[in-house]
Amino acid sequence: MKITTKINSIELRRSFVCPYDHHKLLFLSKNSEGKKYVCTLCKREYPLVNKAPNFLPDGLREWTTNQYRSNKTLSKKSESMIGKWKPGFRGWSPNCWIKILSFGVGEGRITPIPKGSLLDVGCGDVAKGDVNTDVYFPSPLPENFVLATAEQLPFKDNSFDMVRSAYVIEHNLYPVEMIKEHFRVCKKQVEIYTDNSDWLGVYIYRLLNIGSIFHDEHYFKWSVEYFRNILNRLNYKGKVEVFNTSPSILVKMMSWFGKLPRIGIVFYRDLYAEIYKK
């Protein structure tokens, strides 16, 4: 589906700030290394790679730029900063059990597009935002794409009506910073989707030794109660609920029991947090 973006490239460029200190940037176009943004405070340089500004954190920024400029040598400093992790999709390939369990009809993704401007953080290959960010280049490349991590966004405060991330927070090492960044750059509402760790299906995954619980880039589990505690601690107004996005017939059947008092929560696969700013 083609999305008509509500933010043009000039507006997007005006919203950029340094992801470290939220300070002003200079755009330098005449340089032997190509176009880049330079922070007027910390002097960090953010090059354009593949036409997208590279606002990734120190270390990772150099690594990603080098990947696209076929220059594989990395400074010692960058090497020590990025650790073992490198950006790229490492999805588990579904085996026959997963295919049986996930058999069903529908897309199974979050579809409603808000009326205002939307920032899709960690957009992946199904970008839905007027502006989209991720730590690697999605395929196909969406409109208004920016390389950035979810916990260090290169945008001014209140830049977008809505900020959304779907199935990103479980991949992020700094989830609380990530929630705070979503809140900072949003004008009205934040939406965060992730897996419900209290879901009964997790035990089926354990029995069959398959599924998202064994994904090597999942670092945190999320439950309704713990997520609510974080929002309370940050003094954010909002709600945290469980639901099922899965097209799987099995998952849909499970949610018939969702109305059960106290234990209903274990029959929902997904978790949804909504934070209101105004």
Ligand SMILES: [Zn+2]
């Ligand atoms: Zn800076």
